[in-house]
Amino acid sequence: MTSSTDVSAVPADEPLDQAQITREIEEIAATARPGEAQPLLDYPPYRSSLLRHPTKALCPADPEAAELVAPVFGHSDVAPVEADLTIQGTGDPIGERMVVTGQVLDGEGRPVRGQLVEIWQANAAGRYMHKRDQHPAPLDPHFAGTGRCLTDDEGRYRFVTVKPGPYPWRNHHNAWRPAHIHFSLFGTDFTERLVTQMYFPGDPLFPLDPIYQSITDPRARDRLLATYDHGLSEHEWQLGYRWDIVLTGNTSTPMERADA
Amino acid sequence: MPDLEPTPGQTVGPFFGFALPYPGDSRLVPPGSAGAIRLHGTVYDGAGGPIPDALVEIRQADASGVVPRVEGSIARDGVFTGWGRAATDPGGRYVFTTIEPGPERDGEAAFFAVTVFARGLLDRLSTRAYLPSPALDADPFLAGLPEDRRATLVAVRDDGGLRFDIHLQGDEETVFLSYPPRS
Numbered sequence: 210m211t212s213s214t215d216v217s218a219v220p221a222d223e224p225l226d227q228a229q230i231t232r233e234i235e236e237i238a239a240t241a242r243p244g245e246a247q248p249l250l251d252y253p254p255y256r257s258s259l260l261r262h263p264t265k266a267l268c269p270a271d272p273e274a275a276e277l278v279a280p281v282f283g284h285s286d287v288a289p290v291e292a293d294l295t296i297q298g299t300g301d302p303i304g305e306r307m308v309v310t311g312q313v314l315d316g317e318g319r320p321v322r323g324q325l326v327e328i329w330q331a332n333a334a335g336r337y338m339h340k341r342d343q344h345p346a347p348l349d350p351h352f353a354g355t356g357r358c359l360t361d362d363e364g365r366y367r368f369v370t371v372k373p374g375p376y377p378w379r380n381h382h383n384a385w386r387p388a389h390i391h392f393s394l395f396g397t398d399f400t401e402r403l404v405t406q407m408y409f410p411g412d413p414l415f416p417l418d419p420i421y422q423s424i425t426d427p428r429a430r431d432r433l434l435a436t437y438d439h440g441l442s443e444h445e446w447q448l449g450y451r452w453d454i455v456l457t458g459n460t461s462t463p464m465e466r467a468d469a
Numbered sequence: 470m471p472d473l474e475p476t477p478g479q480t481v482g483p484f485f486g487f488a489l490p491y492p493g494d495s496r497l498v499p500p501g502s503a504g505a506i507r508l509h510g511t512v513y514d515g516a517g518g519p520i521p522d523a524l525v526e527i528r529q530a531d532a533s534g535v536v537p538r539v540e541g542s543i544a545r546d547g548v549f550t551g552w553g554r555a556a557t558d559p560g561g562r563y564v565f566t567t568i569e570p571g572p573e574r575d576g577e578a579a580f581f582a583v584t585v586f587a588r589g590l591l592d593r594l595s596t597r598a599y600l601p602s603p604a605l606d607a608d609p610f611l612a613g614l615p616e617d618r619r620a621t622l623v624a625v626r627d628d629g630g631l632r633f634d635i636h637l638q639g640d641e642e643t644v645f646l647s648y649p650p651r652s
C-alpha cells in the first residue's frame with residue numbers, strides 16, 4: 210500500500226514507528242475477547258481502518274432470498290490455464306515455484322464444489338503488477354500475479370505460482386507486510402462470501418503486522434497459515450503448500466473491542 | 470461432522486484492482502435492454518469522504534423473484550445470473566446495470582443482497598438494498614430495526630435507476646448484517 214494510505218487519519222504529533230504500532234497491537238491483544246474468530250474491524254494499529262469500520266453492532270438477520278443462493282460459476286467462466294500463474298507471460302517468472310492447494314469446506318465439513326476461487330499476489334520481489342504499487346522493487350514481465358480456478362468435486366482448489374515476497378507499505382515508518390496471497394472465495398450460500406489472505410509459516414513479520422494481528426485469537430490467526438507439505442513438492446520442479454479453508458459466513462455480532 | 474472453525478477474513482487491501490474487476494463485471498444485463506436500470510451509489514467513510522478503493526458485490530432475484538442458479542457471471546454472454554461486482558471509481562462511486570428484483574412472494578419486500586469490501590476494512594460487510602415500496606412497512610426485519618436507521622437500507626429512486634449510498638461509519642452509518650450459523 211504505497212501511495213494510498215490515509216495519512217490524514219493519523220494525528221500529526223503521533224510517532225509512527227513500529228514500536229508504537231507494536232505497543233498498540235499488544236495492548237489490544239491483552240484485552241481482546243478469547244476465541245474471537247474474525248478480525249476486529251475497529252483496529253487502530255491499522256491506520257486505514259480508523260474511518261472505515263462500522264461503530265454500531267451488526268444487526269442479526271435471517272438470510273432470505275438472494276442471500277441463500279451463492280452465485281454459480283462454471284467452465285464457461287474460468288479456463289483451466291488460469292490456475293497456473295507461471296505460464297501467463299512469454300517466459301518463466303523469477304522466484305520460488307510453488308503449488309498451493311487445499312479444500313474449501315463449509316462449517317459442517319462438506320466440500321464446497323464447483324465454486325470460484327480467485328487469487329492475487331505480489332511477485333517474488335514483493336511488487337504488485339498494479340499502477341498504485343510504486344515501491345522500488347522490480348516488476349517481473351513474466352508474472353502478473355492473478356489466478357482463478359473452480360473447486361472440484363471434493364472442494365479442492367489448486368494453483369501453481371511463485372512465492373510472493375514481503376513488501377513495504379505506509380501504515381507507519383518501516384512497515385512491512387508478511388508475504389501473503391490474497392484469496393477470494395464463495396461458499397454454498399451468498400452469506401459465506403470470504404476475502405482473506407494466506408500466509409506462510411514462520412514469517413518473522415507476523416508480530417509486527419497490524420492486518421494479521423487484527424485477528425486477536427492466536428488459534429484463529431493460525432488458520433491463515435499454509436502448511437509446507439513435502440508430499441506436494443515435486444522433484445527438481447516446485448515446493449508444495451497446503452491450505453484448507455472453512456466458510457461459515459459471518460455469524461458473530463460483537464464488533465467493538467472491550468475498551469472501545 | 471463436527472463444526473469446523475471458520476477461516477478468518479482479511480482486508481481486500483489496496484491492490485485488488487488488477488485482479489478482481491473484469492470486463493462486464495457490473496453489467497448483469499446489457500445497458501439499454503428491456504427493464505435495465507442503474508443501481509448506483511457512493512461508498513463513504515466516517516468523515517464523509519468517498520472511498521475510491523472499495524468493491525461492491527450484489528446478488529439478486531430476477532423480476533419474478535427467482536434467484537438464478539446459472540453460470541456465466543464472468544463470461545457475461547447474455548445470461549442473467551443475478552450476481553455482479555463493481556469497483557468504486559476515484560469519486561467512490563459504483564454503478565451496476567441490472568434489473569429490479571421481484572419479491573419471492575407477492576407483497577413481500579424485495580432487495581439486493583450487498584457485500585462491501587475496501588482497503589482499510591478488515592473484513593467484508595453484508596447489507597441489503599431494498600427497493601422502495603409500500604411492502605417495506607410490513608417487513609418484519611425492517612420493523613425490528615431502530616426507526617432512524619431503517620432508511621439506510623432503502624434505495625432511492627432517481628432518474629433511470631436506484632441510488633444506494635453506503636456509509637461505513639458516521640451519523641448515516643449503513644445497517645450491516647450478521648447471519649446465524651447455517652444449519
Ligand SMILES: [Fe+3]
Nearest residue numbers: 389391482484
Ligand atoms: Fe497484499
